[in-house]
Amino acid sequence: MxxxxxxxxxxxxxxxxxxxxxxxxxxxxxxxxxxxxxxxxxxxxxxxxxxxxxxxxxxxxxxxxxxNARSHRGIIMAFVLLAGLLVVVGLGYVGYMAVHGDGSTQQQTHGMLPPSDPKATSSAAVTTTAPPPVQSSPIKPVDLSTNCVQAEDGTDSNAVKYVYDPAKAFDNDPLTAWRCQWKEQDGQSITAKFDHPTLVTSVGLVPGYAKTDIDGSDRFAQNRKITRVRWEFSDGSSVKQQVPVSRALASVKVNVVTDSVTMVIEATEPGVSIVNKNGQRQDAFNGLVSVSEIEIMGTQPPAGEGPASAPAPSAPAQP
Structure with a gap:
């Protein structure tokens, strides 16, 4: 056999x-x-x-x-090898998906520009860097107007003459001031206009006459002080500011494109009598409201930014 x-x-x-x-x-x-x-x-x-x-x-x-033992062992080994192969293939697929994703983003990109298009290849390599932020700086108005009667020119204790026109609020000198008559109510305003729409980032003021004469006469204490204002912009928006009674500049942050800024005085507090270095007493001077400085900070808007829409004109507030 x-x-x-x-x-x-x-x-x-x-x-x-x-x-x-x-x-x-x-x-x-x-x-x-x-x-x-x-x-x-x-x-x-x-x-x-x-x-x-x-x-x-x-x-x-x-x-x-x-x-039959050999044939059984061969079948078992075949199943073990097949299971191992499936595990290796599965792990490879998971790793590929983790690195490359499911390809949906590439499909969307390819839908706009074919992969063979050289423009698509070059644009993918371009890195766009944002321009550095533009620093804000004081904005000087080209025109000023008020709704109140300007105070008469004055002379200090050293015989120096002062004029209280609106431009004195923008001359960066706290010893000067814009002053107008106060007749038993608030509501006085001053409007600054610019020659182009401007991105305004903050507004502020020194809320009184921050001047002390050479003889020690404290004009800030003697005159009426501002405690609240409302800032209005040409796009129709506005913001109110509570102002501390201080000789320091008090500012509030804003973010608006405008070609004008109006400051409306909403609240004040009266001055007090003062005594100079020579012991001379002077009465409080409350018939005027004063602003030593107004500061408007901002930048010109980026290219392509249209001018802000100005609100419809309204009747001036009565002092």
Whole structure:
């Protein structure tokens, strides 16, 4: 007989005897043992005959003796290799998606410019850098107007003459002031106009006459002080500011494109009598309202920014 080991039948091979003693072994394995283990031939002949019903119940796990063990092991190894391959492919796919995404962004970009278009390649490499922020600076008006009667020119204790026109509020000198008559009510205003729409970032004022004469006469304490104003802009917006009673400039931040700024006085407090260095007493001077400085900070709007729309003109407030 022949088998998977290609052993031919030996002249002295007794197949009937071998099968009788080892009925559970296939004939090809018995033949292999007969060829390769001559020392077992006599042992095989001396073994008692195995009952067929007992041999049929024997379960083999030795691959050399179980004819199906090799095929089972091959199937298991095939499944293990397939499972490992699937794990490797899955991990590779997850890594690719983490780095490259699902491609939806590229599809949107390609929908506008084909990948082969050189413009698309060059534009992807361009990095846009935002320009540095423009620093705000004081804005000088080109025209000034008020709704109240300007105070008469005055002379201080050193015989220096002062004029109280609106421009004195924008001369960067706290010893000068814009002054107008106050007739038992607030509501006085001053309007500054610009020659082009301007981005205004803050507005502020020194809310009184911040001057002390050479003889010690404190004009800030003696005159009426402003405690609240309303800032109005040509786009129709406005902002109110509570002003501390101080000689320092008090400012409030804004963010508006406008070609004019109007300051409306909404509240004031009266001055008090003062005494100079010589002991001379002077009465409070409450018939006028004064502003030593007005500061408007901003920048010209970027190119392409249109002028702000101005509100409809309204009747001037009555002082």
């Amino acid at each position: 022949t088998g998977p080991y290609n052993y031919g039948p030996a002249p002295d091979y007794d197949a009937e005897l071998a099968a009788a003693h080892n009925p559970a072994l296939p004939q090809d394995q018995l033949l292999r043992l007969w060829h390769t283990r001559p020392d077992l031939r006599e042992a095989l002949a001396q073994l008692p005959v195995c009952p067929p019903n007992l041999a049929a119940q024997v379960k083999f796990s030795d691959p050399w003796r179980d004819p």
